[in-house]
Amino acid sequence: MKKDDRKILLAHGSGGNLTRKLIEEVFAEAFRNELLAPLNDQAIFKLPHEKLAFTTDSYVVKPIFFPGGDIGKLSICGTINDLAVGGAEPVYLSASFIIEEGLPLDELKKIVASMARTANDSGVKIVTGDTKVVERGKGDKLFINTAGIGIVRDSVDLSPAAIRPGDVIIVSGTIGDHGIAIMTHREGIQMDVPVDSDCAPLHNLTSDMLNAADGIKAMRDPTRGGLATVLNEFASACGFSMNIREDDVPVREAVKGACEILGFDPLYLANEGKLVAVASKESAEKILLAMKKNPLGKDAAIIGEVKAEPKGKVLLETSIGNRRILDMLSGEQLPRIC
Amino acid sequence: MKKDDRKILLAHGSGGNLTRKLIEEVFAEAFRNELLAPLNDQAIFKLPHEKLAFTTDSYVVKPIFFPGGDIGKLSICGTINDLAVGGAEPVYLSASFIIEEGLPLDELKKIVASMARTANDSGVKIVTGDTKVVERGKGDKLFINTAGIGIVRDSVDLSPAAIRPGDVIIVSGTIGDHGIAIMTHREGIQMDVPVDSDCAPLHNLTSDMLNAADGIKAMRDPTRGGLATVLNEFASACGFSMNIREDDVPVREAVKGACEILGFDPLYLANEGKLVAVASKESAEKILLAMKKNPLGKDAAIIGEVKAEPKGKVLLETSIGNRRILDMLSGEQLPRIC
Numbered sequence: 232m233k234k235d236d237r238k239i240l241l242a243h244g245s246g247g248n249l250t251r252k253l254i255e256e257v258f259a260e261a262f263r264n265e266l267l268a269p270l271n272d273q274a275i276f277k278l279p280h281e282k283l284a285f286t287t288d289s290y291v292v293k294p295i296f297f298p299g300g301d302i303g304k305l306s307i308c309g310t311i312n313d314l315a316v317g318g319a320e321p322v323y324l325s326a327s328f329i330i331e332e333g334l335p336l337d338e339l340k341k342i343v344a345s346m347a348r349t350a351n352d353s354g355v356k357i358v359t360g361d362t363k364v365v366e367r368g369k370g371d372k373l374f375i376n377t378a379g380i381g382i383v384r385d386s387v388d389l390s391p392a393a394i395r396p397g398d399v400i401i402v403s404g405t406i407g408d409h410g411i412a413i414m415t416h417r418e419g420i421q422m423d424v425p426v427d428s429d430c431a432p433l434h435n436l437t438s439d440m441l442n443a444a445d446g447i448k449a450m451r452d453p454t455r456g457g458l459a460t461v462l463n464e465f466a467s468a469c470g471f472s473m474n475i476r477e478d479d480v481p482v483r484e485a486v487k488g489a490c491e492i493l494g495f496d497p498l499y500l501a502n503e504g505k506l507v508a509v510a511s512k513e514s515a516e517k518i519l520l521a522m523k524k525n526p527l528g529k530d531a532a533i534i535g536e537v538k539a540e541p542k543g544k545v546l547l548e549t550s551i552g553n554r555r556i557l558d559m560l561s562g563e564q565l566p567r568i569c
Numbered sequence: 570m571k572k573d574d575r576k577i578l579l580a581h582g583s584g585g586n587l588t589r590k591l592i593e594e595v596f597a598e599a600f601r602n603e604l605l606a607p608l609n610d611q612a613i614f615k616l617p618h619e620k621l622a623f624t625t626d627s628y629v630v631k632p633i634f635f636p637g638g639d640i641g642k643l644s645i646c647g648t649i650n651d652l653a654v655g656g657a658e659p660v661y662l663s664a665s666f667i668i669e670e671g672l673p674l675d676e677l678k679k680i681v682a683s684m685a686r687t688a689n690d691s692g693v694k695i696v697t698g699d700t701k702v703v704e705r706g707k708g709d710k711l712f713i714n715t716a717g718i719g720i721v722r723d724s725v726d727l728s729p730a731a732i733r734p735g736d737v738i739i740v741s742g743t744i745g746d747h748g749i750a751i752m753t754h755r756e757g758i759q760m761d762v763p764v765d766s767d768c769a770p771l772h773n774l775t776s777d778m779l780n781a782a783d784g785i786k787a788m789r790d791p792t793r794g795g796l797a798t799v800l801n802e803f804a805s806a807c808g809f810s811m812n813i814r815e816d817d818v819p820v821r822e823a824v825k826g827a828c829e830i831l832g833f834d835p836l837y838l839a840n841e842g843k844l845v846a847v848a849s850k851e852s853a854e855k856i857l858l859a860m861k862k863n864p865l866g867k868d869a870a871i872i873g874e875v876k877a878e879p880k881g882k883v884l885l886e887t888s889i890g891n892r893r894i895l896d897m898l899s900g901e902q903l904p905r906i907c
Contacts, residue, residue, distance in 0.1 A: 240901070241901045241904045242899070242900050242901035244793075244901070244904065244905075245793060245794065245898060245900065245901040245902065245904070246792065246793025246794030246795075246798055246839075246898075247793075247794050247798060247837075247897045247898035247899060247900070247901075247902075248896075248897040248898060248899040249899060249900075250793070250794075251897065269728065269730075269806075271655065271728075271729075272624055272651040272654060272655065272789065272790070273622040273623060273624035273651050273652055273654075273655035273657065273719075274622070274623045274624070275620050275621065275622045275623075275655060275657075275721055276620065276621060276623070277618075277619075277620050277621070278621060280615075280618035281615075282613050282614065282615050283613065283614060283615070283616060283718075284611040284612070284613050285611060285612045285613075285614070285661060285663060285696060285697055285716075285718060286610055286611035286612070286663070286697050287663035287664070287665045287697055287698060287699050287714065287716055288665065288699045289665040289666070289667050289699055289701050289712075289714055290701075291667060291701045291703050313610040313611050314611055316610060316611075317609065317610065317611035317613060319611065319613075323623060325623060325624070325625035325716050326625070327625045327626065327627040327714050327716075328627070329627050329629060329667070329712055358623060359623055359624050359625055360625060361625055361626045361627050363627050363628075363629045363712075363905075364904070365629050365709060365712075365904075365905060366904065366905075368706065369708070369709040370707070370708060370709070371703060371707040371708070374667055374701075374703075374712070376625065376627055376665050376714035376716075378623075378625055378663050378665075378714075378716030380621075380623060380718065381611075383613055390607065390609075391609075392607075451610065452610070454584065455582075455583060455584025455585075455588070456583065456584030456585050456588075460584055460585060468607075499585075501584075558586075559585045559586040559589065560583060560584075560585035560586060561580070561585060561586040561587060562580045562583065562585070562587075563578070563579045563580035563582070563583040563585075564583065564585075566579045566582065566583070566702070566703075566704065567582075567701075567703060567704075
C-alpha cells in the first residue's frame with residue numbers, strides 16, 4: 232500500500248464531497264461487492280426462508296493495533312462469532328465507523344484492509360455502512376460497530392435454558408490469550424513468550440460441531456468477563472450448577488505466568504476466538520472429536536459437568552482439590568478489551 | 570421517572586455484574602420484547618420470504634438533547650428512515666451504546682425511554698444490542714449505533730439509476746429544520762420563532778406513497794449534506810440533471826431568517842424527518858396527494874424536474890430567475906449534526 236500522509240478531517244464526516252471520496256476510495260474499494268456497490272443507504276437482498284440471527288457489537292479496543300489483530304479484524308470476528316454461537320451461518324455484515332479527527336488515513340486504510348481480508352476469508356460480505364467523524368478529544372482514534380445477519384438451520388435451536396444436569400461443558404481452546412495480549416501490549420510489558428490475541432472467526436468450528444451431533448444445548452463466546460462470566464450466564468439461564476475443574480481448563484503457560492505477575496485470573500480474561508458449549512453427555516465425545524479436527528478447536532477440552540446444585544451457581548474445583556463459587560465480577564478487570 | 574444520581578462507570582462496560590444490571594434495568598426493561606428478553610448475543614426470528622433491507626447508522630449528534638428530539642429518538646428515526654426510503658417496512662433494530670464514563674444514569678435512562686417510545690410508536694422492535702464504556706475524555710457523553718432490518722415487497726424496486734428525463738422531483742416538507750434546531754441550540758442563539766428538529770419516522774409516509782402509485786423511481790432522506798447533496802447523488806447515479814426551482818422548495822420563514830443571519834444555505838442543511846423522491850410525471854400527482862394526506866407530508870411539494878442536461882449535475886433556478894449549479898459541499902457545514 233502506498234504511504235498516505237493525509238489525516239481524517241471533520242469534513243470527512245460532512246456527508247459532502249470528502250465523505251463521498253472516503254467511502255468510494257477506502258470503504259467501497261476494500262469491501263467491494265454487488266450489494267454495497269450502489270452506495271445506497273440500505274442493502275437489499277433475498278435470503279433463504281429459514282430462521283435469521285441478528286446481532287450487533289461496537290468495538291472500542293485500545294490500542295487499535297495489537298499482537299494478533301487490530302480493531303478491524305476484531306470487529307468482523309466478534310460479530311461473526313456472536314452469530315456462530317447462535318448456531319447461525321453468518322452472511323451479511325454492516326460496518327459503521329466513528330473516527331476521531333486527526334486519525335491518519337493510512338491507519339484507517341490498514342484497518343479497513345484487515346476487515347476486508349477477514350470478511351473475505353470468512354465468506355461474509357459487508358453490505359452497508361456509515362461514517363461519522365468527531366472532533367479531536369471527543370473520541371479515541373476509531374470506534375467500529377458491526378451488525379450481522381446469519382441464517383440458522385431450522386433444526387438448530389440453541390438456548391441455555393435447555394441445559395440439564397448431566398450435560399458436559401466444553402471449551403474450544405486455551406483461554407485468556409486476547410486479554411493478556413492486549414494488556415501486556417497496552418502497558419508495554421515485555422514477556423519471554425509473547426502472547427498473541429486469539430481473535431478468529433468461529434463459524435466453521437460451530438458448523439463442524441452442529442454437524443457432528445444433535446446434543447448441543449448452548450454455545451457462547453467468552454469475550455468481556457471471560458469463561459467465568461459465560462458460565463454464570465448459563466447457570467442463571469438454566470437454574471442449575473456449572474461445575475468445572477481448574478486443571479482441565481486449557482491455559483497457555485505464558486498466560487498463566489502473566490496472570491500470576493499481574494494478579495489476573497485467566498477465568499475472567501477476554502477471549503476473541505474461543506467458545507464455550509454445553510452438550511448432552513452422549514453427544515460430547517463426537518462433538519469434541521469434531522472440534523479437535525478443526526485448527527481453531529485443536530485444544531478443545533471437556534472442563535466440567537452440569538449438576539443440580541448449587542442452583543444457578545458456578546463451582547470451581549481447584550488444582551488442590553478445594554471448591555469455590557465463581558461469581559460474576561462486579562468491577563472492571565480490563566477496560567476497553569474489545 | 571424517579572431521579573437517579575448514579576453515573577456510568579467504566580465497570581458498566583466490563584461484561585460483569587454491573588453490565589448485566591445496566592442491561593436488565595435500563596435496556597431490557599425499556600425495550601422489552603420476546604426476542605430481546607433472553608439476552609443472548611443474537612436475536613433469532615423468522616421473516617416472510619421477501620426481499621430484506623439492511624442498514625446501519627452511528628449517531629454522534631451534539632448535544633444529545635435538542636429541541637424536537639434527542640440522540641435516542643434520532644437513532645431510531647434515522648435507521649427507520651434509511652429502511653423506509655429503500656421501500657422497506659422496518660421490522661427489527663439493533664441498538665449499541667458507546668458511553669463516556671461519567672454520563673449521568675438519568676440522562677441515559679431518558680434517552681433509552683425516548684428510543685423505546687419512538688420504536689414502539691413506529692411498530693419496530695429493538696431485538697439485540699451492546700454496551701461499551703470508554704474513559705472520560707475518550708468519547709462525548711453518548712454515541713449510539715442502530716442497525717435495522719426491513720421487509721421490501723417483491724413489487725418494489727427503487728434505484729436512482731432508474732431516474733429518467735421528464736421525471737419529477739418531490740420533497741416531503743420544509744427543509745433545514747433539523748440543522749437549524751441543532752445549530753441554534755448548540756450555539757445558544759435565541760430565535761423569535763424557535764425551530765424544532767423535524768426528527769420523525771417516515772415509514773408510514775413511504776408506505777402511503779408506494780401504495781398510491783407505481784411510478785416512484787427513488788427516495789432518499791436528506792440528512793447530512795441536505796437536499797442539495799441527495800440531488801447530487803441522484804444526478805450522479807442516473808447521469809441526468811436534477812433541475813429545481815428555489816421558489817418551490819418549502820422552507821420555514823424562521824429557518825430562512827436563521828440562514829440569512831448565520832450564512833447557511835437551507836439546501837445543504839440536515840433534515841431528519843423529510844424525504845426526496847423522484848417519480849414518473851404520470852404518477853406524481855397521485856403520490857403528492859397521498860403525501861399531503863399524511864401529517865408528515867402535508868407540506869410536500871413538487872420542486873423540479875429531471876432533464877437530460879447538464880449531465881450528472883443539479884441546477885437551481887433562483888427566485889430572481891438565475892440558474893446555478895448546486896455542487897456537493899467540499900467542507901464541513903455543521904459537524905455532528907446527526
